[in-house]
Amino acid sequence: MNNFMDHEQQPVLEAVHLHKEFPINQMKLGSRSASVHAVEDTTLALYPGRATALVGESGSGKTTVARMLARVYDPTSGEIRFRGNDVNYKKRGAALRDYRRHIQLVFQDPFSSLNPVHNVRYHLSRPLRVFGHAKNEREVTEQVIELLNKVSLTPAEQFITKYPHQLSGGQRQRVAIARALAARPEVVLADEPVSMLDVSIRLDILNLMERLKIEERLAFLFITHDIASARYFAEDILVMYAGQMVEGGLSDDVIQAPKHPYTQLLLSVAPDPQRVEQVMNEGANDAVPARGEIPSLIRPPQGCRFHPRCPHAMAICKEKVPGRTEVAPGHWTNCFLYDQSEADRKPASFIQADAIHNAKALQKEEAK
Amino acid sequence: MATALQPVTPEQQNPVAGITIVHNILKWLTSNWKMTTGTCILVFFILMAIFGPLLAHMSPTAFSNDLFQPPSAAHWLGTTSKGEDIFAQLVYGARISLLVGFIAAIGSTILQILFGLLSGYFGGLVDNILSFVINVFLILPGLPLGIAIASFAPNNIKGPILITILLTFTSWSYGARVLRAQTLSMRSRDFVESARSSGEWPLRIIFFEILPNIISVVASSFVGTFVYTIGADVAFEFLGLGNVSQSTWGTMLFWAQSQQAMLAGGWWWFIPPGVCVSLLCAGLAFLNNGIDEVANPRLRVESKRKLARRKKEVVA
Known part of the structure; x- marks a missing residue:
């Protein structure tokens, strides 16, 4: 019930009745244009310092929801509200960049989400530069080291010059998380952040995210197909099936009394x-x-x-x-x-x- | 503890970094026999263009009294019907022919990168417009266009500069299509999407995230274009688009043809430039295949000698 009090807070990011259809090109003449109904009527809210897990099997539209929230693509209908204000999908450019400064995405596969030709410093320096958090090279180095310490990649001075192929999967995912933090976001959308990792390091990454959630007051959307890690990390659980939300509530309620x-x-x-x-x-x-x-x-x-x-x-x-x-x-x-x-x-x-x-x-x- | 694990820090590496880079380039250039052969041929012609004129004791355009002489000690490769030294013409000609081919290939590669990457990355309307331009240039026939311009252009603008421009604009479209396709497959890769979602600028994504990852395709495309520009440069000059008072491989062939060297049995006049062009193009083609092999390990063929050596090692 203690957790329940948090609901009184203002949600930082809300999705209201989101729909997403992907049109598919059919080569057959005269056939009706078809589309994939990837997400239908999805409503959720993310609160600072609180994690919401989105659970469902492959193809249930979890990733599509995260990508709509990150505005990788726009919903077919429905609203996204950031700090209570409707997001205007037509505004791109500077407005989109400003939105992305607050909402960051962590990808599933740390082996492909880092560019093989750039080192750790480059990956972390770009968001710092783009969002103007660091003005010169010295500030960049300082903040990169700070970020690496934050995600427990120590000694940071050594990791700063490493390339992705010199890092293990867990280390790469830490770099990816550090890159998301570099923008100083309020919301982190983590798309199956531990599913590609070795079982032995999953817990480390989950504990790291837990710590960041509390220390930085981050609102997490934690996408997973593993209900155990959802229960471990998230306060709320939403269950999705075939693009629709089927159940939601406090983690313990949903797990102990699934309806x-x-x-x-x-x-x-x-x-x-x-x-x-x-x-x-x-x-x-x-x-x-x-x-x-x-x-x-x-x-x-x-x-x-x-x-x-x-x-x-x-x-x-x-x-x-x-x-x-x-x-x-x-x-x-x-x-x-x-x-x-x-x-x-x-x-x-x-x-x-x-x-x-x-x-x-x-x-x-x-x-x- | 970690320092013990990693005795070589970047600071310690710096004094020998230059040597390591040279060593790496050498290792890369000799990584397969095609690459080695191609590099040797290319280096030979570059040295010939730089130092060859020092060996020639005559100006390539100076006339002498030895008219239409076969190779001899005085004229290593014989003379033309006006008494010009063919060896001098060949080595001086290498400079212009190589330079025209190289500059045109560079210009063409820049166009390929701009059109290919921008249309592939942005998609939509930008892609439609740029693809349309690419397609127009793709069906533009290079040589007939050259012949048409050659027959109308006034003599004072004919020459290496006109040919360079012509070559640049007729050679880029094919490579641009290849790079566009590569970019299309790159733009949906996770690291590009994550750069985009972390607010990175589009041009920076194109030139700092995507381009370094397809640089081997660009290199291979550059060498391929170089082969085309060298060959087409000779063809244009042979057709009379060049400045005929300058000596290049193409104008040598032009004069050999117009003075009917073939009928007169003057093989020493047209064979040397012909051999140079084909040898250089073959060398570049080897280099191109070599790059492909390095970039795509599936194409690698292991030599029998190496296989035998490895077998021996296993037995031992």
Whole structure:
């Protein structure tokens, strides 16, 4: 509940009903122009000193959301609000550069996000120069060393002349993070920053980001497909499926009491030593069978996009897109199962699964 | 502790940096036999252009009484029908021919970089306009255009400068297309996107992030253009677009043809410049393939000798 107080603060960056469609060129004559519905109706808010994790499998539109927020490309519709003001997509040039000074992107792959022909100093000096934080070479060197110390690349004097090929994956990602910090941003959009790294150094990078989040009061958007690291690092979790947000709330709420069948599926496939024991003792818990895969986004399923895979799919799921339902304070989901007006139509099997789930949660609590 | 791991800091490297660079360039130039052959041929002609005239004891345009003589001790490569020394003409001619080819290739490469990188990076309307210009120049036939200009241009503007300009403008389009394609594949690379999202200036992205990464393509394209400009320079001069009172490889061939050296059996008049041109172009082509091989390791062919040596090492 302590975390909950932070919500009273003003969000620094907000996305309101973002949509993004990528038109695709079809060579067939006379065919209707088609497009990929990459992101649909995405709303989120980032707060200073707080991390929001965006979780979902590949192709769910997580990266597209981050790139729209970084204004790599513009949304088809919807607003981005920075410090409460709508961003004008038509203004480029100086206005865009000013926006990017505050919102920085960290890329997934540190092996390709650094230019092989430039050394560490060059990479860090450019944002310092572009945004006018350093006026001369001496100031650049001072600030580069300071940045390297901030991301724990020490001794900084040695790293300053190194080229990307002389660094390990973890060191490169630190350089990439330092480059994002060089602009002195308020928001960092981290696009799967640890997924390309060796498992042994993931935790280091996560701890580094955690420290920066607190020290610099940064608002983080942490994109990941690994629900465990999301829980470790982020205060809030948003779950995306096929371009739509399906569930969101405080990390602990979402992880401990997942409501949307997709979140339940995601959690059931995450490796968890405890559950291995449970499975060995009691047999597999097949409340949420994993079946199918993410649908085509060119012709997405009608209604709820998860219904072809959903074990609890009802007739209405194929017809209407579910609205947002508050299941607990600050915890919401887009699912008809929790929609009071649709409650009568709940299939028996679901209620049973829900009851089993609740009972198990109770058992665990009692055991503690 | 870290200093113990890295005994050589950049400061310590500095005194020998010059030697290391020379060593690296030598290593690079001798990295495969095509590169070595090409470099040797090119260096030979450059030395010939610089020091050759010191060996020639006659001016290339001075007449003498030895008319149309075959090679002898007095005239190493014989004389023309007006008594000019062919060796002198050849070595003095190397200067102009090399210089015209080189300057035209440089100018052409600059155009290639500007058009290719700008159209590839910016895309959209800029790309449409620049691509249109590239395509217009691509279908512009070089040699027929040269012949047309040669037959209309007044004599006082004919010469190396006109040829250089003509060569520059007829040789850049192909390379520009190649560089445009390379830039298109570079612009969506992560490091370019991250530079863009960190607010970097577009021109700086093009010339400091993208260009250094495709420099081997530019180098190869430069050498390829050089081959074309050397050959086309000779062709233009042979067609009479050059200043015929100057001695270059092309005008030597022009005079040999107009004085009917072939019919008169004067092989020493037209063979030396012909051999020079083909040898130089072959050398440059070797160099070009050599660069390709260095830049693209998949093209590398290991020599049998090296393979045998490696086998021996393994056995030992």
